[in-house]
Amino acid sequence: MMRFSTLLAALSFFLLSSGVRAQNPADAEASMEYYLPAEASYDSSIPTPEEVLGTVPGQWHVRHDQLVQYMQAVAEASDRVTLHEYGKTYEDRPLLYLTITSPENHGNIDRIRQEHLALTDPDRSGELDTGNMPIVLYMGYSIHGDEPSGANASLLVAYHLAAAQGGEVEQQLANSIVLLDPSLNPDGLNRFASWANTHKSKNVVSDPNSMELNQRWPSGRTNHYWFDLNRDWMLVQHPESQGRIENFHRWMPNILTDHHEMGTNATFFFQPGIQSRTHPITSPENQELTKAIAGYHADKLDKEQHLxxxxxxxxxxxxGKGSTYPDVNGGIGILFEQASSRGHAQESIHGVLTFPFTIKNQFLTSLSTLEAAQDLRVDILNYQRDFFKKSRQAGDEASTAAYVFGTPYDRARTHHFVEMLKRHRIELYELAEDIDVDGESFEAGSAYVVPSDQKKYKFIKALFERRTTFSDSLFYDVSTWTMPYAFNLPFVEVERGVARGDKVEGLPSFPEGEVVGGRSSYAYLFEWDEYYAPRALYRLLDQGVRAKVATKPFTMNLDDGEVKTFDYGTVMVPLGPQRTDREKIHQLIEQAAEQDGVTVYGMGTGLTSAGIDLGSGSFEILEKPSVAIVSGEGASSYEVGEVWHLLDQRYEMQATLLPGNRIARADLSRYNVMVMVNGRYDGLANESVEELRRWVQNGGTLITTKYANNWAREQGLAHIKFVESEADTLEGSKEVKPKAYADMNKSRGAQYIGGSIFHAILDLTHPLGYGYNDNDLTVFRNSTLFMKKAENPYATPLYYTDEPLASGYISDDNLKQLSGTAAIVVSDTGSGRVISMTDNPNFRAFWYGTNKLFLNAVFFGQTIAGSSGN
Known part of the structure; x- marks a missing residue:
């Protein structure tokens, strides 16, 4: 150790004496002199962050309100900067970005934007002279709130571009439009800044065991509902993403930078990434330009001696990530990953890593991106023009002339899919005539056409394709996302054009239902098909209205002479006996039609023409769901957040986030439904386990997903069995064949299911199948948990087909194990029910197709007849 220290001291002396500054992360200082280029001069009329906030970036973690305060001050002081607010987060924080360019460009900003957008139009782009056009950059920081070096660096980038003087920066601004988004996740950033600042010591502690460096569940990575916003660029389910994607298409940037952090013991990463795992739709030209830009980052970091x-x-x-979404939309996405101090300083294998050091790397690579954009400006602009020309040409030549999708049974689900497509500026039309293709029927008025002959064809193909072969079996994220499968919408690829109706312009209006038959004198009926039927039912139950659900179908004569068959899961609201005033009930029914898109039928009699009558015992009385979601350490915050968001935002249901350590002390009789998502619950105290057991036995409905099923089984709550893997066991007679050490990670990783789509068979007569109209259901899976079918033949309402793969990657061994296994098993424990789901039906808020499975468990779990599992 002494010899090493002596050598290190000698090396440091040599570097200093030779004029080379040693860049030790531990020596980084939170000062403007440390961050800013030594050769630059700055306009004194532009305030520094310290002058506005009273602190230099890196001394403390910037709060979002401080970030907004400084950006407002810079915009007010500089004629290079304008400030735009483009929305609000769930916690009502402003989403904003700066437009930074030369004063001359600001004077012509609308013309510049329109001309730039013309570059993406194959019919107009050939007329443009790219040699005289500015390049557009979107610089986005800290979409993960606990990766704060980006957001803190944005203070420096804004100051530098607003205040730096000299010909170089003036030329850069004359040739560029910089859209600077200082915080892509304000709620998460603020949550983390509060944690880090609250636990900071006067004498900064770098011990990795420090509370400052170990956040409490759920961490600041995610947004208010604990979603990873860096997975939402394509899915656009949250206000932060919706505003950001609107900005993206308003400008169609050429380069988008996405500033992140990674493990403390790492160094600094910039793209391109692993080439064998690049999506095949991404063009080689995109990767070549990304590599050319990378040279500028290397030069900048080489000069600083940063690894x-x-x-x-x-x-x-x-x-669906910030670094890849541009790649399929004519731009170049660049991911930056900085080793994280996670606080103000932390020990690492490279010494103490300080917060200022992490900020400087993000600042440096922001500058190197801008420098690359200047030198490669014409090449990148030409690439954007060529991208859309080639995309439309590929669409013209594609064997698939159009994609047709839609269902008459659930207009809201179709509506949300159309809404997502329009957020991405995809051209689509209403279907003009009924068609039958490949065994699927589509009706005019409930189906849509997405033609291939348009400039967005590459992105459309990425949304609709079913891919099951891959050049590499390892994935950083999911291996597929076939959107119609996610929405459980029938869809086909047609080889010839189909009759198009009206073009869908802008975001579609929400489809309203109606009250057929008007004000009722006996009962109201509505089927469970519509996506928001649970919202309508909850509102009724919450207002004290009695409701029942049909466990058998029946047929009724309507007032207009039509004969209608009502399916399993039809909800009945009788007018007698009721405690709620009939006028109030009618108002709630009208609200269901208007706001929930539900068609309600007013009936004047309880006598049916076929099947059960409305007074039959085959109508089950429904209780208002009172839901608790077990939360806190051990539970996946992502999946807790998905349930919370689904119930709170979409269905306007109250749901209690119940910390696991409160279960033993809580009055569980307040709840009739409890949800335990994927996680490890070994830390629950014995008293908590006993309270849960008593609660289920007394009639509660427990819903468990993924690895929470292991815990429920071990506690004797879920009567389930798992398929044991044979891939990891060796018989004594077999010899172990040696393999190359270098292939170990790849071989093991190939057995991981990162996210694929599978076909499953649903029992449409089961309460968990209510509201579905096709027993072929596509489900999302990202685990290797394989559950056997229940011995009781009525207790497995959903199971995988014998050839289940619909889209995505799965190893042959895992596919064999998955085939024919259970996706859901229902166990009865005392008077209660445990509903075990091997998969997550609420994945990332866009898996609309299986949300109904989960809501059925919430609303109808209480009605499932005793049918013990294994």
């Missing part, structure tokens, strides 16, 4: 790497660890496959 970095590229073409490892990360890939460009999933198009």
């Amino acid at each position: 970095y790497y590229s073409e490892e660890s990360y890939d460009d496959f999933y198009y």
